Amino acid sequence: MPTDLLHALASNVWTWLLIVLFFGGSIFVHELGHFLAARWRGAHVERFSIGFGPKIFSWRHNGTEYRLSWLPLGGYVLLPQLADLGALEGAVTTDISKLPPVGYASKLIVFVAGALFNILFAFGLACIVWLHGQPVNSDESSTRIGYITPTIELPDHTKVASPASQAGLQVGDQILAVDDQKISNWSDLVQILVMGGGRGPDGRPQSVFTIERGGRTLKIVVHPRLAGDDRIRKVGIAPAYEVLVHDVQAGSPAQKAGLRANDRLLSLDGTPVLNVATWQDYVSAHARQAVTLKILRGPAELSLILPPSSDPKESIDLGVDFTTGFHLLHQNPLTQIGENLTMIFRMFGSLFNPHSDIGLSKFTGPVGIVHLFHSAAEAGMMAMLSFTILINVNLAILNLLPFPILDGGQILFATIGKLRGRALPINIVAAMQSIFLVLFLSVIAYVSVLDFRRWGRDIEEDRKASTPPPAATAPARP
Numbered sequence: 283m284p285t286d287l288l289h290a291l292a293s294n295v296w297t298w299l300l301i302v303l304f305f306g307g308s309i310f311v312h313e314l315g316h317f318l319a320a321r322w323r324g325a326h327v328e329r330f331s332i333g334f335g336p337k338i339f340s341w342r343h344n345g346t347e348y349r350l351s352w353l354p355l356g357g358y359v360l361l362p363q364l365a366d367l368g369a370l371e372g373a374v375t376t377d378i379s380k381l382p383p384v385g386y387a388s389k390l391i392v393f394v395a396g397a398l399f400n401i402l403f404a405f406g407l408a409c410i411v412w413l414h415g416q417p418v419n420s421d422e423s424s425t426r427i428g429y430i431t432p433t434i435e436l437p438d439h440t441k442v443a444s445p446a447s448q449a450g451l452q453v454g455d456q457i458l459a460v461d462d463q464k465i466s467n468w469s470d471l472v473q474i475l476v477m478g479g480g481r482g483p484d485g486r487p488q489s490v491f492t493i494e495r496g497g498r499t500l501k502i503v504v505h506p507r508l509a510g511d512d513r514i515r516k517v518g519i520a521p522a523y524e525v526l527v528h529d530v531q532a533g534s535p536a537q538k539a540g541l542r543a544n545d546r547l548l549s550l551d552g553t554p555v556l557n558v559a560t561w562q563d564y565v566s567a568h569a570r571q572a573v574t575l576k577i578l579r580g581p582a583e584l585s586l587i588l589p590p591s592s593d594p595k596e597s598i599d600l601g602v603d604f605t606t607g608f609h610l611l612h613q614n615p616l617t618q619i620g621e622n623l624t625m626i627f628r629m630f631g632s633l634f635n636p637h638s639d640i641g642l643s644k645f646t647g648p649v650g651i652v653h654l655f656h657s658a659a660e661a662g663m664m665a666m667l668s669f670t671i672l673i674n675v676n677l678a679i680l681n682l683l684p685f686p687i688l689d690g691g692q693i694l695f696a697t698i699g700k701l702r703g704r705a706l707p708i709n710i711v712a713a714m715q716s717i718f719l720v721l722f723l724s725v726i727a728y729v730s731v732l733d734f735r736r737w738g739r740d741i742e743e744d745r746k747a748s749t750p751p752p753a754a755t756a757p758a759r760p
Contacts (some may be wrong), residue, residue, distance in 0.1 A: 297659040304670045305655055306399065309357045313678055315399030316359040316392055316689075325386035326381050329360035354648060357526045364389055365692045389696040393689045397678035399442065401619070404674035407667045408615035416664050420523035421557075423609075425465050427455045428522030428557035436541055442507065444518025447502040451491065451519065453556060458490040459501065468521045473625055474504065475515045477632035477640055483650055487639065508639055511739060515639060522556035523606045534601020540577065540586045546578040558604045565600065618668075622675040640714030646724050650733035653740075686711075686718040 310332055320327050326345070331337070333351035340349035363384045379644040382394075421428075430453060433441040457465050460474045475489055482488040487506045492499065507513035527545040530537045547555040550564045551574050565573060565588070573588040588600070625693075632640040646654070651673065682690040699705040 285291065297656055299726040300666055301652060301655045305652065305673070306354075308403065308670060308674050308677060311399050311403045312681070313357045313359050313676070314395040315395035315397070316361070319366075319392040319395035320361055320740075322360065323384065324382075325363050325384050325388065325392060327359060328362055330358040331360070334358070361392065365695070382425055386696055386700045393693050393696070394682070396689055400678040400681075402675040403469050404619055404622075404671045404678075405615050407671050407674075408618040409619065411664055411671070412612055412615055413668050414664060415612050416668060417608050417662065418611045419469060419608045421521045422605045423465065423467050423611075424523055425457050425471070426451055426522040426556070427451060427457065427519050429520040429589050431518035431520070431559075434507060434516055434518045436507060436509055436646055437511065437513055445520045446493060446517040447508050449491075449502050449517075451493070451502060451504065451517075452718055453560075454495070454522070454554070455491075456623045458494055462492070475517065477628050477638060478506075478515060479632060479635040479638035481637050486550055488571060489515070489517070504593060512641070512736070513646060513681035514644065515652045520557050521558060524669060525555050525558050525561065526605050526607060528603040529607035531601035535588065535591065536600045537601035539588045539600075540584075541575070541577070542579070542757075547604075548576040548578055548583065550575060554694060561604070602604060618671060621681070622672045625672075626676055628681050642725060642729065643732060645729050646733055648727035649730045650736065653733060653737045686715040691715075691718070718749055 314332060315333065317327060319329050327345045331347075331349045333354050334356065335353035337349040337351050340347050342348070351473050359573055363381050426447075430446045430451060431444045434444045435441050457471060460471060461478055461480055463470075463474050465471050465474070478487070478489050480488040482492065482503075482505060487508070489504050490508055491502045491504055493502060494500075504517050506517050508514065525547040527536075527541055527543050529543055529548070530541050547561060549555055550561065551568070553560065553564060555561055555564075569591045571590050573586055575586040577584050577586060588589040591600075626695060629640070632638040632643075633642075655666070655673075656667060658665045681688050682693075684690040684694040686695075693715050695706055695711060703760065
């Protein structure tokens with residue numbers, strides 16, 4: 283593991299405490315649902331474990347062993363009357379033959395209870411976010427194009443004309459929908475674009491942008507390219523937002539020109555500024571000449587003159603950092619959960635769509651989840667709560683999939699047994715569970731290797747970055 287990654291893992295104790303609290307808490311809530319439902323329906327609970335594998339420590343109370351285990355891939359409640367998961371959960375010490383049978387309805391209740399508790403937990407957290415409000419930057423809530431990159435870089439590091447510029451998209455276009463799916467914010471756009479499965483007659487990736495331009499609604503066909511280290515669909519656009527001066531260095535060219543903190547950039551020589559990248563491009567291209575800045579300071583519009591630069595190094599960084607505005611979004615809990623469900627279903631739809639470019643390599647495992655938790659914790663408590671809501675909705679849906687070792691698989695086995703009048707042969711169930719356990723652990727290992735690489739890349743990029751403007755680093759350009 284790279285030294286930078288090791289340093290990052292140990293750098294912030296408070297962040298890691300939050301990750302343990304919310305990630306571990308999400309797993310605990312799921313297993314608590316199984317535990318309480320089993321107790322309610324009179325089933326014997328052999329063990330309640332957070333984590334798999336050998337135990338770190340344990341204690342026993344009222345016939346149940348409670349333990350914390352070493353492998354943090356989830357948790358389990360060992361219910362010998364309901365399911366035989368000895369390969370994953372360990373041997374049963376209780377004589378099962380002496381335990382009364384558990385009915386089909388009780389099995390369904392117990393197996394569904396974990397997912398239900400995750401949804402209830404997500405709903406409770408969503409209520410907190412709703413009441414407090416989620417800070418949302420202007421770029422995140424935008425649906426308007428603020429910048430179009432002339433080129434994008436492919437995985438082999440060659441640069442090609444950006445699909446957006448080739449298709450004729452323009453700065454200022456209001457994006458209404460992509461592939462006939464309505465866009466309500468920039469995250470919607472990125473999700474639909476990346477997970478899209480559209481293909482042109484020649485087999486190239488294709489997306490149809492519905493935009494509003496000059497009072498007219500237009501449909502523009504764009505051919506995304508697979509770009510970046512993760513080879514995802516990108517077209518080379520960035521959101522429009524108000525570009526605000528965050529800080530001006532003393533004695534810098536920007537200060538000499540008269541810029542102050544909280545000024546809003548409106549235009550450069552008449553060119554509208556809707557994204558900080560426009561500033562970077564324009565002042566770099568016009569470093570040898572005076573540039574007229576139109577700004578908004580309070581209610582007044584002012585014109586300032588940025589003098590020519592004699593130092594090429596000052597062509598982009600003129601001693602000014604930018605940010606953007608934000609507002610508190612008070613989104614009701616059902617809408618928050620609904621948006622997370624929509625994203626999850628989009629993800630699964632894309633995974634099973636033969637025309638999409640999404641495969642297992644684009645998914646994330648426990649390592650990636652911890653990485654995202656780490657990023658959310660650094661962004662603030664509301665970001666942490668919002669990500670925890672997503673994780674809990676995700677846990678609920680994933681665990682109800684009809685695969686052996688998952689709750690949905692146990693529901694499937696119980697339902698088949700109910701329909702045929704007797705339980706499936708234990709050897710068949712055990713064999714299927716063993717096969718899926720191997721597949722599950724293989725997938726976890728595969729995506730974890732990719733997650734470590736992504737995390738290492740992010741750390742390396744952060745290390746190389748030299749005080750980037752806050753607004754410029756907020757959204758990725760799809």
